[in-house]
Amino acid sequence: MTDTTPSIERLVLIGIGLIGGSLARALKRMNAVEQVIGVARSRGTGDLALELGVIDRFCMDPGEAVEDASIVVIATPLLTFPVILDAIAKHLPIDAIVTDVGSVKQYVINAVKRHLPEHFERFVPGHPIAGTERSGVHASFAELFERRHVVLTPLPETTDAAVSLISDMWTKTGADVITMDGSYHDQVLAATSHLPHVIAYSLVRCLAEHPERDTLFEFAAGGFYDFTRIASSDPVMWRDICMTNREPILGALREFKSQLNAIIGAVEKEDNELLHQYFAQAKQARDAGLDVKKKNANRG
Numbered sequence: 001m002t003d004t005t006p007s008i009e010r011l012v013l014i015g016i017g018l019i020g021g022s023l024a025r026a027l028k029r030m031n032a033v034e035q036v037i038g039v040a041r042s043r044g045t046g047d048l049a050l051e052l053g054v055i056d057r058f059c060m061d062p063g064e065a066v067e068d069a070s071i072v073v074i075a076t077p078l079l080t081f082p083v084i085l086d087a088i089a090k091h092l093p094i095d096a097i098v099t100d101v102g103s104v105k106q107y108v109i110n111a112v113k114r115h116l117p118e119h120f121e122r123f124v125p126g127h128p129i130a131g132t133e134r135s136g137v138h139a140s141f142a143e144l145f146e147r148r149h150v151v152l153t154p155l156p157e158t159t160d161a162a163v164s165l166i167s168d169m170w171t172k173t174g175a176d177v178i179t180m181d182g183s184y185h186d187q188v189l190a191a192t193s194h195l196p197h198v199i200a201y202s203l204v205r206c207l208a209e210h211p212e213r214d215t216l217f218e219f220a221a222g223g224f225y226d227f228t229r230i231a232s233s234d235p236v237m238w239r240d241i242c243m244t245n246r247e248p249i250l251g252a253l254r255e256f257k258s259q260l261n262a263i264i265g266a267v268e269k270e271d272n273e274l275l276h277q278y279f280a281q282a283k284q285a286r287d288a289g290l291d292v293k294k295k296n297a298n299r300g
């Protein structure tokens with residue numbers, strides 16, 4: 001099913017990786033965009049994105065790229081945002097709508113307030129809760145956002161027209177758009193996404209630093225590789241998430257540490273009953289959480 005007239009005239013995509021590339025592919029598949037202009041650091045990414053039909057034009061300079069933009073989507077690692085915002089500030093058309101896909105929202109909101117103040121009311125912070133452990137434009141695919149949440153965290157200043165345009169853009173990708181407060185988003189994601197990624201990286205390091213590492217990796221079963229799949233994610237992206245969502249992540253890590261201490265205590269004391277209860281309650285909570293998720297998915 002495709003729309004007949006593209007609703008977005010010129011989409012400028014700063015960052016043509018897994019998320020930016022998948023967004024462009026999804027919008028193109030729905031004939032929802034007339035032209036996609038891509039910006040990346042390397043010409044190789046631009047050439048590949050052109051060859052794959054993800055973008056229609058490539059530009060190395062973000063300022064030049066946004067000159068006729070209708071929508072600008074920033075889809076680069078979080079710590080690049082201040083430099084990119086400075087680079088586009090003087091070139092953005094006054095009526096262009098700016099959005100982003102960054103995994104942390106309060107940091108991005110503060111950066112836009114500081115580096116793009118004239119555009120603040122036409123900036124819609126966004127985060128698609130979708131991804132894989134792969135990165136780069138070659139890993140992008142049009143179906144990535146289907147039936148996945150996209151969280152928008154608009155501010156009181158954000159215009160309704162801007163929110164509705166960006167919400168409409170994501171709906172066309174097959175996503176389910178919800179709105180949330182930016183700091184609340186960061187707390188929720190610290191517990192549900194950032195903590196599991198940090199734990200996966202640290203679990204791999206536990207084996208990697210062991211004197212018998214080769215034997216351990218060879219004998220590690222499917223469970224280990226299932227559990228640590230996300231430790232193959234891009235280290236730059238995860239460094240940036242940890243640096244820009246420090247307090248919520250530290251809170252989640254401290255909570256996790258106290259859970260580990262509870263297990264250490266029970267094993268040290270050989271507290272059979274406590275350990276059984278601990279694991280049984282965790283299993284029950286996980287099964288119940290999955291049931292709710294399945295019911296909601298069937299309803300949608």
Ligand code: NAP
Binds near residue numbers: 040
């Ligand atoms: P990615 O696949 O690694 O792609 C990043 C893109 O940004 C590449 O095209 C890269 O260009 C470009 N880039 C990096 N630094 C740049 C700079 N200084 N100027 C211009 N372009 C630059 O990353 P991704 O996974 O799509 O993640 C992008 C954003 O989405 C991040 O903010 C992340 O927090 C967010 N996000 C990621 C996921 C996920 O699961 N991956 C999910 C939701 C949100 P080159 O190719 O030339 O290096």
